[in-house]
Amino acid sequence: TLHSTGYAASLLDSVQDHVAASPGRAALLTLVYSPIVAIVLNVLRQLLWPRDRSLPPEVFHWIPIVGSAITYGNDPLGFFFKCREKYGDVFTFILFGRKVTVALGPKGNNFVLGGKSTFFSAEDAYTHLTTPVFGKDVVYDVPNDVFMEQKKFVKVGLSVDNFRAYVNMIEEEVELFMQTDSAFLTYQMNNINEWGCFDAADIMSQITILTASRTLQGKEIRDNLDKSFSDLYAALDGGFTPINFLFPNLPLASYRRRDEAHKKMSDFYVDIIRKRKGTFDDAQDMIGALRSQRYRNGRQLEDHEIAHIMIALLMAGQHTSSATGSWALLHLADNVQAQESLYKEQVEYFGNSDGTFREMSYEEMRRLPILDSVIRETLRIHPPIHSIFRYVRTDVAVSPTLSAPAEDNTYVVPKGHYVLASPAVSQVDPKIWSNPHIWEPTRWSDPEGVAAEAFKTYMDENGEKVDFGFGAVSKGTDSPYQPFGAGRHRCIGEQFAYLQLGTILATIVRKVEVRLEPGCSFPEHNYHTMITMPKKPRNIRYRRRALD
Ligand code: HEM
Numbered sequence: 001t002l003h004s005t006g007y008a009a010s011l012l013d014s015v016q017d018h019v020a021a022s023p024g025r026a027a028l029l030t031l032v033y034s035p036i037v038a039i040v041l042n043v044l045r046q047l048l049w050p051r052d053r054s055l056p057p058e059v060f061h062w063i064p065i066v067g068s069a070i071t072y073g074n075d076p077l078g079f080f081f082k083c084r085e086k087y088g089d090v091f092t093f094i095l096f097g098r099k100v101t102v103a104l105g106p107k108g109n110n111f112v113l114g115g116k117s118t119f120f121s122a123e124d125a126y127t128h129l130t131t132p133v134f135g136k137d138v139v140y141d142v143p144n145d146v147f148m149e150q151k152k153f154v155k156v157g158l159s160v161d162n163f164r165a166y167v168n169m170i171e172e173e174v175e176l177f178m179q180t181d182s183a184f185l186t187y188q189m190n191n192i193n194e195w196g197c198f199d200a201a202d203i204m205s206q207i208t209i210l211t212a213s214r215t216l217q218g219k220e221i222r223d224n225l226d227k228s229f230s231d232l233y234a235a236l237d238g239g240f241t242p243i244n245f246l247f248p249n250l251p252l253a254s255y256r257r258r259d260e261a262h263k264k265m266s267d268f269y270v271d272i273i274r275k276r277k278g279t280f281d282d283a284q285d286m287i288g289a290l291r292s293q294r295y296r297n298g299r300q301l302e303d304h305e306i307a308h309i310m311i312a313l314l315m316a317g318q319h320t321s322s323a324t325g326s327w328a329l330l331h332l333a334d335n336v337q338a339q340e341s342l343y344k345e346q347v348e349y350f351g352n353s354d355g356t357f358r359e360m361s362y363e364e365m366r367r368l369p370i371l372d373s374v375i376r377e378t379l380r381i382h383p384p385i386h387s388i389f390r391y392v393r394t395d396v397a398v399s400p401t402l403s404a405p406a407e408d409n410t411y412v413v414p415k416g417h418y419v420l421a422s423p424a425v426s427q428v429d430p431k432i433w434s435n436p437h438i439w440e441p442t443r444w445s446d447p448e449g450v451a452a453e454a455f456k457t458y459m460d461e462n463g464e465k466v467d468f469g470f471g472a473v474s475k476g477t478d479s480p481y482q483p484f485g486a487g488r489h490r491c492i493g494e495q496f497a498y499l500q501l502g503t504i505l506a507t508i509v510r511k512v513e514v515r516l517e518p519g520c521s522f523p524e525h526n527y528h529t530m531i532t533m534p535k536k537p538r539n540i541r542y543r544r545r546a547l548d
Contacts, residue, residue, distance in 0.1 A: 038064050056101050056398075056411045059083055059093040067094020073242070076386050076527055080104060080425050088400050090411060096246050100389070100418045104425050106480045107402035112390060112421035113487040114477035117144045120419055122489050124391030128248035132258060133240050133315060135266050135308035144488070148469030149295055150309060151492055155471055157216065157289030158492060163499055164362045165284050166215040170503040171359065173210045178511060181206070184542075187512060192544045197517070200326040200333075200538045204504075208322035209233070211500055217314065218285035220272045232268070233314070235261035240315060241530055262311075269307030286310060313493075319531035320384040321497050325504055326534055327382040328374055331439045332505070333514040333540045334522055338374065338441055343509050343545075345370040355546055357510050362499065371502050373444035376455070379483035381439055384531040386424040388485060392417045424532075426480035433480075454481035512542040 042064040051057065061067045072079045072095060080102060083091050089104045103111045112120065123140035131141045139147055178184045183203050186196025209230075213222040221229060239258020249255070273287060281288050290306045301309075332339040345368055350357045365371075396413045413419060428436040433450055434443075443451045458481050460474030467473070468488035477486040484491035491497075508514075516522065516539075523534035 053409070054412050056090045056092045056400075056413065057087040059087065059091055061094055065094070065097045067096065069095050069246075074527065075525075076422070077424055077428070077525075080422055084425075089402055090398060090400055092417065095418075098418055099416070100420050101392075101413045102420045102422070103398065103402060104422065105402065105429070106426050106478045109421045109423050109426060109480075109482060109486065110478040111398060111402055112388065112419045113482075113485060113489070114475070115390065115396070115419070115487075117488060119392065119394055119396050120390035121393050122390055123147070124393065125389040125418060126245075129240070129245045130312070132244075132255075133236055133262060134312040135262060135304065137302075137305050138308040139312050145469060146295075148488065150305075151470035153290055153293040153301070154286065154309065154313065155492055156293060157286040158496055159289075160362065162215075162284045162289075163495065166496075166499060167360050167362050167365060167503055169214045170211045170500060171507050173214050174207055174504055174507040175511075177203075177207055177210060178508075187542065187544050190544070192546065195515075195541045195543050197539050197541050199536075200329050200540050201322065201533055204325040204329065205318070205322040207504055208318055208325060208500070211504065212314070212317055212321070215500075216286045216317070216496065217310065218272070218283055218287050220275075224268075229265075229268070232261045232265045236265060236311070237315070237318075242528065245530075265311055266304060266307050269310050270303045273303045273306055286313060316491075317493050317497070319529075319533075320493075321500055323384045323531045323533050324375070324378055324382065324497070325501050326538065328378040328501065328505055329508070329514060329540060330516070330523060330534060330538060331378060332374070332509065333516045335439065336515070338370075338439075339509065339514065342370050342374060342505070346506055346510050360503065360506065365499065365502050365506075368502070368506075369445060370441065371506060372498075373441040374505065375498060375501050376444050376451075377439055377441040380427045380433075380451075380481060381437065382525070382532060383424045383427060383483040385485075386422055386527065386532055388421045388423070388489075390419050392419055423480075423482040423485070427483070429480065451481070454479050458482055458486075510545070512544055515541045517541055 039062055043062065046058065046060055059068050068079065072093065079093075083093070083102070084104055089108055090101065092099050092101045094100075102108070121144070123142075123144060127140040130139055134141070138150060142150070178187055180188075181203070183198035184196065186194050210222070210225065213225055235257045238254045239261070241254075243250070244255075244258075269287075273291070276283075276287065276291070281291065287306060287310065290301055290309060294300050332342065346357065349364060349368065350360060352358055392413055392415055394415050396419075397410045398413055399410050426432060430436050432454075443449060444455070446452060457479035458474070458476040460476050463475065465472035466475050470492065473490055475486065476482060476490070479486070484494045484497075517537070520537055520539065523536070523538040526533045526535040
């Protein structure tokens, strides 16, 4: 450290000498050297300037403004674990000019996700990203209490009654896909000895959008998936990336395409809603559910509000579910024993004597221990969202160890910072889990184990529930396991995601055996996408189990 300080100081001296020696060259030199000077001053500030002890420690970085963006962006979990060693559970890093205070561990999750919305705001952190994509007057474009009402409306559509109808629809969609898509050509050729191959994430994203449209999104969307709707979706999705989060407005084609796609998609949904008016709408889908809701003041949702909530749900559910499905399938392909246990569970519960399977019911689906633990374990190691942000609206005190009540040497997280929780860290923390990076679904079957304990805390099985305005939910903010977030912004798609993923995985495993490609190692995390995806190659080989 001293060495670099000395070097930096001499560099600064020599820059000053140059400028003093010849004022005529000053302008040119300033241009050439100013980035260097900025870097040097930034480094000196961090090394020599006495740190303000009331603030959390700042992660050392070379380049001002950019800060730790590159290290964080390439491998956020690696970055967080390294910072924890150096600075403890609470520290601040610079992310393209934003000051982001990270709070790690279960207590950190509790601090950020359990914080009051008057202190920590999700809408201030996200609206520049989400409003151009979802549209006006919904989610983070409205005050928090209005959004909480909207979450309540959505929950009406996510009813057990609807779920009962969805299981068979999802199964049918997966079967149809396997019977018709070219990725499953070898399966279609009815040869049980031949292996075919597909890209895990490609097929999962298609199956996810097909099944979500058939169920939640509704018939009109499903019917248009093969046509214009998928292009619109792709263009909109291209505007929902980490770049859009970091830079709200850039004069790029992707931003223009996003805005055009939003307008067309919004019109598309509004058109569906108008056409349903005056007809007997008994659809068990989300548009049907939203049309019958009223705000507390008695007002019905306007067409564009329904449309924009539908877009928000499409975006919220698509990548999260398809990423989780891809990881689960890759792990099953890698762990043949787990795959066979899952297959046997299907045979045991649903197998007919002639080797075929009967349909699953929703109630049965929710009580399959192996299928359940496959999804839980996949979400533990590969939670789709690695960083959850909030904007700090007012100074908030926090102790360096996140203990409550705060200790004497408490930090203040100032207004204007962001806070960040990463349940992804506590979900693979070696201090909490044994062999944290090994995908081991059986860890969930030990009723006394760490996993069961974490899950109980997450579900607050014995504890009291809290109502943030969208019905009673378990608090669960201090669990080390929280792939669906916690507190007032907790996911409401959790049960739907389990239903969708469970039915998709069960249907695939009934029909084919899967393996990783020989010689290929298990894919690493790609953190450059909004949702953590498997890096390519992520191919899966498959072989038909039996002829129907
Ligand atoms: C919120 C994860 C599927 C709708 C969240 C949050 C997480 C999450 C971590 C909290 C975000 C925050 O606190 O800022 C997941 C995972 C999924 C999944 C892992 C699948 C495996 C879905 C689906 C839907 C959905 C299928 C819709 C049907 C929502 C909504 C919120 C949310 C509406 C609330 C956002 C808020 O209150 O700010 N989800 N999600 N999610 N999710 Fe999900």
